[in-house]
Amino acid sequence: MNRFRSHKNGEAASIPEETGQPASSSAKGIRALLPFLGPAFIAAVAYLDPGNFATNITAGSKYGYLLLWVIVVSNLMAVLIQSLSAKLGIATGHNLPEVARQTFPRGVSIFLWIQSELVIIATDLAEFIGAALGLYLLFDLPMLAAALITAAGSFAILELQRRGYRWLEAGILAMIMIVALAFAFQVFLADPNWSAVGTGMVTVKFQGTDNVLLAAGILGATVMPHAIYLHSSLTQRRIVGKTDAEKKRIFRFELIDIVIAMVIAGAVNLAMIITSAALFHSNGLDVEDLEIAYHQFGELAGSGFAIAFGLGLLIAGLSSASVGTLAGDVVMQGFIQKRIPLYVRRAITTIPPLVIILAGVDATKALVMSQVVLSFGIAFALVPLLLFTSSKRIMGGLANRGLTNAAGWIIAVLVISLNLFLIVDLFR
Numbered sequence: 001m002n003r004f005r006s007h008k009n010g011e012a013a014s015i016p017e018e019t020g021q022p023a024s025s026s027a028k029g030i031r032a033l034l035p036f037l038g039p040a041f042i043a044a045v046a047y048l049d050p051g052n053f054a055t056n057i058t059a060g061s062k063y064g065y066l067l068l069w070v071i072v073v074s075n076l077m078a079v080l081i082q083s084l085s086a087k088l089g090i091a092t093g094h095n096l097p098e099v100a101r102q103t104f105p106r107g108v109s110i111f112l113w114i115q116s117e118l119v120i121i122a123t124d125l126a127e128f129i130g131a132a133l134g135l136y137l138l139f140d141l142p143m144l145a146a147a148l149i150t151a152a153g154s155f156a157i158l159e160l161q162r163r164g165y166r167w168l169e170a171g172i173l174a175m176i177m178i179v180a181l182a183f184a185f186q187v188f189l190a191d192p193n194w195s196a197v198g199t200g201m202v203t204v205k206f207q208g209t210d211n212v213l214l215a216a217g218i219l220g221a222t223v224m225p226h227a228i229y230l231h232s233s234l235t236q237r238r239i240v241g242k243t244d245a246e247k248k249r250i251f252r253f254e255l256i257d258i259v260i261a262m263v264i265a266g267a268v269n270l271a272m273i274i275t276s277a278a279l280f281h282s283n284g285l286d287v288e289d290l291e292i293a294y295h296q297f298g299e300l301a302g303s304g305f306a307i308a309f310g311l312g313l314l315i316a317g318l319s320s321a322s323v324g325t326l327a328g329d330v331v332m333q334g335f336i337q338k339r340i341p342l343y344v345r346r347a348i349t350t351i352p353p354l355v356i357i358l359a360g361v362d363a364t365k366a367l368v369m370s371q372v373v374l375s376f377g378i379a380f381a382l383v384p385l386l387l388f389t390s391s392k393r394i395m396g397g398l399a400n401r402g403l404t405n406a407a408g409w410i411i412a413v414l415v416i417s418l419n420l421f422l423i424v425d426l427f428r
Contacts, residue, residue, distance in 0.1 A: 038173070040254070040257040041176060042169060042323055043082055045227075047227070048269070049316060051130070053130065054288070056071075057273075061277070063277075065193070067214065077219075078262050080408060084400070084404075085227075086235045088389055089236035090241065090250050090251050091396060096228060096384065119376065120226050123320075123374050124324040127320035128154070130313055131154075132147040134146075134312075134316075137294045138307065144354075147350075147357050151346075154321045158326075172322075172323070178311070182309070184271065185305075185308050186301075190279055191278065197274055219414070223381075223411075224374070225378055226327035229327050229334070230323065233330045247396075279300045290363065378416060386412055
């Protein structure tokens with residue numbers, strides 16, 4: 001039997017637990033789809049983290065609706081990459097770090113584990129600081145107090161995981177919908193130029209070098225390494241298929257889950273640029289700082305608008321921080337077969353952002369720097385994912401077809417090149 005098709009003792013990740021549901025079911029329509037909904041929404045949180053807030057607000061204030069097409073392209077990329085990650089878990093019964101450990105030499109697995117932990121720490125830094133900044137803006141709390149409350153909130157979200165994956169998915173879905181509704185409210189109040197919005201979404205256009213650099217930042221930050229690792233673990237034993245036909249059926253349903261989640265995440269990112277363009281760019285304001293954006297929103301559109309922005313930032317940061325903790329558990333268990341309690345991991349990962357806040361580092365600058373560190377890890381998640389999902393030995397009948405492989409490698413080269421470009425430009 002192919003070793004990628006069996007479960008070894010001690011390899012089960014903290015989520016998801018087995019549902020006991022058969023892959024083949026007589027249910028039809030929405031009832032047939034419901035058991036498969038959820039994993040993509042947890043992964044989609046990575047596309048709504050506070051780092052995206054800073055980039056999108058800057059893009060809208062500087063260039064209006066010009067870069068909306070970048071979000072559209074980014075979302076299409078995200079659908080493909082997350083679908084490959086989900087498919088790996090469905091086809092093999094293992095997550096990406098586990099397959100890497102079974103395929104690569106031990107030294108390579110240890111290296112991949114170390115770099116993935118560093119990337120997740122950087123990601124968690126952005127999410128934690130973003131949530132604390134949201135509390136600071138909404139309630140005028142000192143940043144340290146806001147950070148401690150954020151830590152408590154992230155522990156509370158992790159408690160949902162102890163009750164089962166459905167509780168966690170429901171909690172994350174509720175938080176995503178709060179963020180989505182907050183930005184829908186903002187778009188309604190901002191009253192944007194809808195003709196310009198439509199043009200910006202479908203017209204690929206640049207205006208100068210700085211414009212290209214910002215577009216590269218949006219595209220380059222699209223693929224989140226921890227979301228790739230985590231998504232494969234969310235589907236690996238959720239509903240188990242015994243045959244290739246059953247696994248293909250499971251994947252078709254999971255693909256619907258992915259499309260729905262990515263459309264919502266993409267809509268929120270579009271809304272960020274649209275509101276920034278409608279209020280800042282149209283008034284000649286160049287806003288790159290989230291605290292300034294919050295206060296300017298209040299002056300231009302009223303306190304309700306600013307509160308919606310702050311609430312979206314808070315909820316996005318809290319949910320993203322918790323998902324980052326789960327991803328850390330997956331990579332440690334997968335690459336080196338070790339595990340520490342989730343609450344201990346959460347406590348450890350609160351230390352770096354607390355230190356940064358105590359040091360008085362600007363929150364928005366910390367968010368940007370964390371995204372640079374995150375860029376280093378993309379290749380180490382994306383390239384193995386493409387190698388594994390293109391292998392018939394590993395994937396069986398779910399191995400990528402030629403067109404999927406071509407699209408995947410084009411995206412990989414594009415994303416990695418953009419991130420290298422951003423890193424070189426930063427240090428230059």
